[in-house]
Amino acid sequence: MKTNTKLLLTIVLLLLSLSISHLSPNVAWAESGSLKATNFQVDVKPEYDAPRTLVIYQGDFINPGTETIKKDTLISFIIPKGAEIGMACEITDQGGHDCQPYTTQDLDDNKVKLSWKITKDIAPNQKYPAYLEFYYDNGSAAPNKTFNYIFFPTDDIDNLDLNIVAPKNASNFVTTPAASMTGKDSKGLDRFSFNYKNQTPKDNVAVKVDYTKPDNKPSFDQPQIGESNPQSLSPGWNSQLSKPEVLIPILLFVAILAGILILGLNRDKQPAQGTYKGTVAKKKGPVSKKLSKAEAGNQEKRKLRQMLLDGKIDVDTYNQLLAEIKEDSK
CATH class of the missing domain: 2.60.40.1730 (tricorn interacting facor f3 domain)
Known part of the structure; x- marks a missing residue:
């Protein structure tokens, strides 16, 4: 039974690493020079x-x-x-x-x-x-x-x-x-x-x-365009995570893997355990809502930044409007 558990763990870890590589924004994508x-x-x-x-x-x-x-x-x-x-x-x-x-x-x-x-x-x-x-x-x-x-x-x-x-x-x-x-x-x-x-x-x-x-x-x-702009993970990746078509499959996949992993670990000790009832799905709503609100604030900051670069507003006006956006995002 221990051998089966180790094999199950190996398979789960392999699937998890492959899924992370697939979901990461740093994968190798197909490129075209036709534009x-x-x-x-x-x-x-x-x-x-x-x-x-x-x-x-x-x-x-x-x-x-x-x-x-x-x-x-x-x-x-x-x-x-x-x-x-x-x-x-x-x-x-x-x-x-x-x-x-x-x-x-x-x-x-x-x-x-x-x-x-x-x-x-x-x-x-x-x-x-x-x-x-x-x-x-x-x-x-x-x-x-x-x-x-x-x-x-x-x-x-x-x-x-x-x-x-x-x-x-x-x-x-x-x-x-x-x-x-x-x-x-x-x-x-x-x-x-x-x-x-x-x-x-x-x-x-x-x-x-x-x-x-x-x-x-x-x-x-x-100008202060935001608290930070991570360079290894661009702001756009956060906006992708806020989309239901991206977020929901990720959460479901993680929940399934977690269930398989826990069942495998508990099989020796508790062979009669029922199916795993995780809490990942319950967290889906608040996480998506929080990211959407943050992305909305970042979108306003980007528009404000462009207006400054285009000369439509001065630095003082920019800083005043930026402070209002930050206050609304709290």
């Missing part, structure tokens, strides 16, 4: 609201083929190694940010490939808007600062706009090559713009930046 970006924008903002460099990718992808690109296909971007991910999101039809669980894969030359699964089928000629925000250390040091920014396309891009924004109190700001257009951003900072047509994954875009600044003080105080 194409029609309009894509990259904003590079050194010392914007942190001593590091803020980079924002955003744009519309499209299915240029004749067959539907299926849900769960990967979309990928290349970012600097060591970057801190702020948001990795699909853009909803209402303009909101639906952040997704993502994986990262180390590449050579201090690069990382970040990927997430698209959550819907993309029909031929249908658009798929995406948004990625991260911070990284460009390695420059005061007072004479210099760094090289390189954008690595992962898909074909019809039209690419690259904007480099000079920090406040910077002098002698020079880009190499020279920008095709200069102006001001929504915050009044100097903006240096570049435009590229018909880019492919082989067409890397490199710009060298030089400027003088005696310190690493950012142009603006950093």
Whole structure:
């Protein structure tokens, strides 16, 4: 009987490890290179609201083929190694940010490939808007600062706009090559713009930046967009767990495994025991409700963050509205 119990335990542990690997957001997903970006924008903002460099990718992808690109296909971007991910999101039809669980894969030359699964089928000629925000250390040091920014396309891009924004109190700001257009951003900072047509994954875009600044003080105080944004488990994974179609099967599977395990352990001591009556299912409602409330608060914070970056509100208004969201989430 003890041999049977050990065998049962081994089978249960094996099933549990396989299920965890399947449910984890860091699994290897199928990838497709059939998406194409029609309009894509990259904003590079050194010392914007942190001593590091803020980079924002955003744009519309499209299915240029004749067959539907299926849900769960990967979309990928290349970012600097060591970057801190702020948001990795699909853009909803209402303009909101639906952040997704993502994986990262180390590449050579201090690069990382970040990927997430698209959550819907993309029909031929249908658009798929995406948004990625991260911070990284460009390695420059005061007072004479210099760094090289390189954008690595992962898909074909019809039209690419690259904007480099000079920090406040910077002098002698020079880009190499020279920008095709200069102006001001929504915050009044100097903006240096570049435009590229018909880019492919082989067409890397490199710009060298030089400027003088005696310190690493950012142009603006950093907004508090939330208590934390875990990097190994993105905010989008929490939103996935709050969905009944994901949460309920997980809870049922855990309950079944727990029942099998307890029956196996108690068989020798209490062979006449009845079926396991766990309490996991009773916890299902409160857990889902709590996650949904937290996700709702995070969604409002993301919208607020985007309004700040777009210049629709100032930092003081942002902080006031953020405090109200936090109070409502308690």
